[in-house]
Amino acid sequence: MAGKSKSGGKSASSGSKSKSSGAKSGKTGAKPSKDDLLQYYRDMLQIRRFEEKAGQLYGMGLIGGFCHLYIGQEAVVIGMQSCLEDGDSVITTYRDHGHMLATGMDPKGVMAELTGRIDGYSKGKGGSMHMFSKDKGFYGGHGIVGANVPLGTGLAFAHKYREDGGVCLTYFGDGAANQGQVYEAFNMAALWDLPVVYVIENNKYGMGTSVARSSATTDLHKRGAAHGIDGQKIDGMNVLKVREAGIEAVAYAREKGPIILEMETYRYRGHSMSDPAKYRSKEEVSKMRDERDPIVQLRDIILKEKGIDEDGLKEIDKEVREIINAAAEFAQESPEPDPSELYTDILIEA
Amino acid sequence: MPIEVLMPALSPTMTEGNLAKWHKAEGDSVTSGDVLAEIETDKATMEVEAVDEGTMGKILVSEGTEAVAVNTPIALLLGEDEDKGALDGYEAKGVGGGSTDKDKAEPKDDKGDKEEKQAKDESTSEQKAPDGFAKPEAADPGPEPDYDGETHEITIREALRDAMAEEMRADDRVFLMGEEVAEYQGAYKVSQGLLDEFGPKRVIDTPITEHGFAGLGVGASMAGLRPIVEFMTWNFAMQAIDHIINSAAKTLYMAGGELGSPIVFRGPNGAASRVAAQHSQCYASWYAHCPGLKVVAPWSGMDAKGLLKAAIRDPNPIVVLEHEMLYGTKFEAPTDPDFVLPIGKAKIERKGSDVTITAFSRMVDVALAAAEELASDGIEAEVINLRTLRPLDTATIIDSVKKTNRIVTVEEGWPYAGIGSEIASVMMEAAFDWLDAPVTRVCGEDVPMPYAANLEALALPTPERVAKAVRSVSYAD
Ligand SMILES: Cc1ncc(C[n+]2csc(CCOP(=O)(O)OP(=O)(O)O)c2C)c(N)n1
Ligand SMILES: [Mg+2]
Numbered sequence: 055m056a057g058k059s060k061s062g063g064k065s066a067s068s069g070s071k072s073k074s075s076g077a078k079s080g081k082t083g084a085k086p087s088k089d090d091l092l093q094y095y096r097d098m099l100q101i102r103r104f105e106e107k108a109g110q111l112y113g114m115g116l117i118g119g120f121c122h123l124y125i126g127q128e129a130v131v132i133g134m135q136s137c138l139e140d141g142d143s144v145i146t147t148y149r150d151h152g153h154m155l156a157t158g159m160d161p162k163g164v165m166a167e168l169t170g171r172i173d174g175y176s177k178g179k180g181g182s183m184h185m186f187s188k189d190k191g192f193y194g195g196h197g198i199v200g201a202n203v204p205l206g207t208g209l210a211f212a213h214k215y216r217e218d219g220g221v222c223l224t225y226f227g228d229g230a231a232n233q234g235q236v237y238e239a240f241n242m243a244a245l246w247d248l249p250v251v252y253v254i255e256n257n258k259y260g261m262g263t264s265v266a267r268s269s270a271t272t273d274l275h276k277r278g279a280a281h282g283i284d285g286q287k288i289d290g291m292n293v294l295k296v297r298e299a300g301i302e303a304v305a306y307a308r309e310k311g312p313i314i315l316e317m318e319t320y321r322y323r324g325h326s327m328s329d330p331a332k333y334r335s336k337e338e339v340s341k342m343r344d345e346r347d348p349i350v351q352l353r354d355i356i357l358k359e360k361g362i363d364e365d366g367l368k369e370i371d372k373e374v375r376e377i378i379n380a381a382a383e384f385a386q387e388s389p390e391p392d393p394s395e396l397y398t399d400i401l402i403e404a
Numbered sequence: 405m406p407i408e409v410l411m412p413a414l415s416p417t418m419t420e421g422n423l424a425k426w427h428k429a430e431g432d433s434v435t436s437g438d439v440l441a442e443i444e445t446d447k448a449t450m451e452v453e454a455v456d457e458g459t460m461g462k463i464l465v466s467e468g469t470e471a472v473a474v475n476t477p478i479a480l481l482l483g484e485d486e487d488k489g490a491l492d493g494y495e496a497k498g499v500g501g502g503s504t505d506k507d508k509a510e511p512k513d514d515k516g517d518k519e520e521k522q523a524k525d526e527s528t529s530e531q532k533a534p535d536g537f538a539k540p541e542a543a544d545p546g547p548e549p550d551y552d553g554e555t556h557e558i559t560i561r562e563a564l565r566d567a568m569a570e571e572m573r574a575d576d577r578v579f580l581m582g583e584e585v586a587e588y589q590g591a592y593k594v595s596q597g598l599l600d601e602f603g604p605k606r607v608i609d610t611p612i613t614e615h616g617f618a619g620l621g622v623g624a625s626m627a628g629l630r631p632i633v634e635f636m637t638w639n640f641a642m643q644a645i646d647h648i649i650n651s652a653a654k655t656l657y658m659a660g661g662e663l664g665s666p667i668v669f670r671g672p673n674g675a676a677s678r679v680a681a682q683h684s685q686c687y688a689s690w691y692a693h694c695p696g697l698k699v700v701a702p703w704s705g706m707d708a709k710g711l712l713k714a715a716i717r718d719p720n721p722i723v724v725l726e727h728e729m730l731y732g733t734k735f736e737a738p739t740d741p742d743f744v745l746p747i748g749k750a751k752i753e754r755k756g757s758d759v760t761i762t763a764f765s766r767m768v769d770v771a772l773a774a775a776e777e778l779a780s781d782g783i784e785a786e787v788i789n790l791r792t793l794r795p796l797d798t799a800t801i802i803d804s805v806k807k808t809n810r811i812v813t814v815e816e817g818w819p820y821a822g823i824g825s826e827i828a829s830v831m832m833e834a835a836f837d838w839l840d841a842p843v844t845r846v847c848g849e850d851v852p853m854p855y856a857a858n859l860e861a862l863a864l865p866t867p868e869r870v871a872k873a874v875r876s877v878s879y880a881d
Contacts, residue, residue, distance in 0.1 A: 102436075106455045107455060109453070110412070110455040112412070113410065113411075113452075113474075114474075114475055115413050115474060125437075143627065145623070174660070175659075175660065175662065178660070180658040185659070186655075186658075187662065188662065193626055193663070194659070195658075198650050201619060201646060203619070204616050204619025205620075205622055205623035205626065205651060206623060207619070207620050208620040208622060208623020208625075209623045209624070209627050211620055211623065212623070212628065212629050215579070215605070234615065235615045235616050235619060238617070239619070239620065241616070242613065242617065322437075327414060327416075328414055328418075328448075330447075330449060330450045332448070343437075398661065399656050399657045399659070399660055399661040400656065400695050401656070401696065401698070402656065402664055402719040402720055404717070404718045404719060404720070404747070
């Protein structure tokens with residue numbers, strides 16, 4: 055395959071910036087400005103508050119079924135999203151609320167989907183795990199572990215087929231990395247030089263099984279080696295590091311082909327709402343929270359280096375809280391779908 | 405006003421739990437994410453985290469209390485600017501409104517309420533939409549347009565190829581992918597010549613990776629392309645069935661209509677010759693079972709061309725079940741590139757007044773042969789080529805049975821939960837009063853396909869078996 059790097063090292067470092075421009079400040083520029091940092095802070099906080107609220111509504115019986123919270127992993131999705139251009143696409147698993155908010159989907163519509171109401175993104179028919187927005191380039195929201203990896207590779211195929219210059223970010227978990235179809239997708243992506251960044255969100259566990267207990271080799275970023283796909287391990291708790299790696303990887307994918315980023319991250323809550331997380335120690339969780347929390351880390355940088363004081367951030371906290379409260383209210387007031395919705399959206403009228 | 409902390413439901417099934425331990429005392433400050441208390445459920449002990457910030461004002465349910473119902477206020481939190489005075493005279497309300505499953509499960513004995521609900525239910529069943537099998541009139545896209553244009557005699561293989569070529573010329577979003585479809589010209593030579601005309605960008609040889617390329621195709625369709633995914637045979641699509649059902653068929657519904665999967669999955673289905681069990685199986689009832697899919701099974705040249713073209717143009721995921729044993733058969737097929745067949749419409753291939761025989765794909769040949777044999781005995785069979793298995797054209801079958809009062813279904817697939825079983829149910833529901841004999845199925849035998857020539861022949865429906873079934877329902881044996 056011409057154009058594909060066979061070197062073991064980082065290959066995304068060439069000055070390739072096909073689509074980067076000043077058009078949208080903060081999207082692709084290498085060094086984030088103060089405003090960018092404040093934006094990342096706000097966006098991560100919005101996910102955190104959204105998820106906490108979702109947990110609360112779940113506790114009140116307003117959200118049912120499976121609900122997988124993203125708390126702790128916010129830096130991954132906010133850092134990566136900051137590297138994208140309009141027209142790029144994103145696809146992920148069932149742990150998807152953060153990804154939806156990051157692509158710019160409305161917290162009201164997302165929350166109303168969680169409560170199963172008509173104003174939810176899927177009219178209440180998809181729930182927590184299944185929402186989509188063509189407008190925002192968000193392609194779900196998939197519940198079968200591993201399945202979104204070929205799907206995302208197909209989105210990348212479509213970018214290439216159309217020659218629209220787009221890239222697909224395909225997110226999946228450490229557990230999903232053991233699905234056979236992931237490697238079928240890797241093979242085709244490499245064979246056809248598809249513009250896809252595989253973002254492995256290694257939060258250390260697939261449900262209750264740690265990476266070490268499920269994977270013969272635990273360096274997940276090396277899993278593309280058999281197909282000539284380079285990978286890198288990134289501190290996924292640090293939004294600036296995620297962004298730095300993301301910019302290179304996205305540019306590489308856009309110009310050359312698939313690449314893997316393994317994000318070392320951590321979920322604070324259980325796998326889903328009913329998981330008491332007995333497979334890990336309290337100390338492990340609190341150590342992560344206390345020492346590596348992505349929001350606290352960025353907050354410290356902003357306070358120490360950017361001349362913003364606590365009050366400045368309080369404003370943001372307040373604004374985010376209001377947005378989330380409004381979303382929660384909206385999600386409770388929106389009516390349940392009309393019974394006739396049971397029979398709609400099964401087929402498109404030809 | 406103080407913020408109420410409620411007893412949370414920590415699993416989809418929890419209705420009550422024990423308050424095992426408080427981690428915060430009255431007067432403690434609380435920030436989001438702090439552990440407030442430990443709750444014991446039927447399954448485990450879980451921590452309750454704070455969502456709101458403030459100061460623990462008052463604990464309402466003390467440590468050690470058992471069987472606290474979900475949504476009972478367990479504590480009051482004071483907001484940042486509130487002092488203890490806010491607690492005076494405050495009465496906790498618990499959760500208002502909120503429709504939980506529990507609410508729904510509870511029988512309401514208010515009669516007016518019930519009647520209203522019933523009325524509602526009835527009005528919704530009327531809205532029952534397009535492809536509910538039990539609704540005969542639902543699957544009627546109107547009569548098949550009579551084609552009286554030019555035809556030419558070609559093989560099924562060529563008809564399928566021409567269908568794809570015409571649609572690829574008309575729409576550059578359409579592309580073909582699968583194993584050996586390009587340079588090898590198709591494992592069964594169905595894609596002969598397509599690589600030459602459309603090039604490797606649109607006629608794509610995939611690795612042997614059904615699960616992967618089916619998923620890749622569905623992803624591309626979600627982005628608005630119109631993939632045709634060829635399976636070398638449908639047997640191998642079992643590796644891909646997750647993407648066909650979970651990713652393609654269900655997405656439009658799960659997305660509330662925001663996004664669907666306009667894709668065609670096609671390839672040979674059913675019994676091949678002397679290839680044994682793993683390469684010889686009919687998947688008709690597997691796919692016809694699933695809402696969100698359309699399933700067609702062409703027999704003639706007109707079917708092959710008209711149905712495949714319709715499938716490619718259709719905005720939904722479509723399964724096209726071809727038949728290897730028909731690929732080389734010659735039929736008259738329309739030359740007009742605008743010719744398509746309506747999906748959801750059967751065709752009466754032979755008119756008759758004494759018995760209805762339904763068949764699809766290669767079994768139409770078997771049914772027609774049986775009809776010839778029966779005609780010499782004075783029994784006139786009406787042979788219906790189903791063409792589409794989902795949505796099934798139940799109206800055509802029912803109309804026929806109203807005339808003949810008896811029906812025999814024919815398929816290569818296994819009897820258990822097969823297409824014939826479905827048709828039998830539809831007859832019970834919609835044509836019971838017109839039946840003069842039990843609905844009778846002629847199916848592939850309920851065994852994996854054997855290799856030995858004699859056993860293989862015994863495993864499949866034959867004109868003789870069909871004729872025998874017809875005589876039986878005609879009480880003529
Ligand atoms: C094919 C399949 N098998 C099993 C499951 C059940 N399941 C849901 S999530 C999950 C764990 C996945 O872990 P990981 O990929 O690490 O993602 P995370 O939940 O940590 O984000 C399992 C086993 C499923 N949804 N799909
Ligand atoms: Mg994981």
